[in-house]
Amino acid sequence: MFTTERLILRPYVESDLDPLLCLWNDPLVQPLVTNESITLLGPKFKETLRAKIENATFGAIIVLKETGELVGQGSITVLEPKNRDGMLGICLLPQFWNNGYGTEATKFMIDHSFKWFGLNRLSLTVFANNARAIAVYEKLGFVMEGRKRQALWMDNRWEDVLSMGILREEWESNTDRG
Ligand SMILES: CC(C)(COP(=O)(O)OP(=O)(O)OC[C@H]1O[C@@H](n2cnc3c(N)ncnc32)[C@H](O)[C@@H]1OP(=O)(O)O)[C@@H](O)C(=O)NCCC(=O)NCCS
Known part of the structure; x- marks a missing residue:
């Protein structure tokens, strides 16, 4: 279990799967985290959620320290x-957006990756319309590395998919960022 100023990052327990299913079914969230069909995800999807979190090198449930x-x-x-490259993912319930929690948790995961997994880089993909997420990643030192044009059909239009990354040397020279 790890703590930041206002958050705890802890391992998942069985009872987290229901709220996680709600998170992934949220109509504001789902289109930002999947390139698959936007649909209703039933209880069977809990197995996918379990596998995602268990198969990650670091899979955390993020909770408020206070409550x-x-x-x-x-x-x-x-x-x-061999390539010492890691993929970062984060997803918060909408009622918690824009309070700095995403920045706080992502900064923790970046620091943890370089300090404890010895990574040389961290990678992520983000949809081009996700300005909030891009703002967080850029603030924490991620650099835009690529743009796959019209790679995503979203809300009756084509959207680009962006690749971002941060190198160990960039993290080392920016350790006071975020
Ligand atoms: C992306 C996400 C993790 C960010 O977490 P958050 O707690 O909402 O973000 P923060 O409050 O830490 O920071 C948001 C930043 O975006 C900025 N922002 C918000 N809306 C914005 C917009 N429309 N355009 C540009 N910047 C925007 C805020 O000003 C803030 O930057 P600042 O701290 O420099 O002022 C969270 O919103 C989320 O889980 N979204 C849904 C799932 C998702 O998109 N996951 C990422 C997939 S790649």
């Missing part, structure tokens, strides 16, 4: 270990 309320989830998945 224990579930805020969302975050993960780091080390890709081919």
Whole structure:
């Protein structure tokens, strides 16, 4: 279990799967975190959620330190270990957006990846219309590395998918960021 100023990042327990299913079914959230069909996810999807979090190198349930309320989830998945590259993911319930929690949890996961997993880089993909997430990633030192044009059909239009990354050397020279 890890703590930041206002958050706890803890392992998942069985009872988290229901609130996580609600998170993934939220119409504001689902289109920002999947490139698959936007649909209703039934109880069977809890197995996918369980696998996602268990298969991650670092899979955390993010809760408020003060109340224990579930805020969302975050993960780091080390890709081919030889390349020391990790994939970062984060997803919070809408009622907690814009309070700095995303920045706080993401900063923790970046620091943790470089300090404890010895990574050389962290990667992520984000949809081009997700200005809030892009603002968080750029603030924490992620650099725009690529744009896959019209890669996503979203809300009756094509959207680009962006690749971002942060290198160990960039993290080292920006450790007071965020
Ligand atoms: C993306 C996410 C993790 C960010 O967490 P958060 O707690 O809402 O973000 P924070 O409050 O820490 O920071 C939001 C930043 O975005 C900025 N922002 C908000 N809306 C914005 C917009 N429309 N355009 C540009 N910047 C925006 C805020 O000003 C703030 O920056 P600042 O601190 O420099 O002022 C969270 O919103 C979320 O889980 N969204 C749904 C799932 C998702 O998109 N996951 C990422 C997929 S790649």
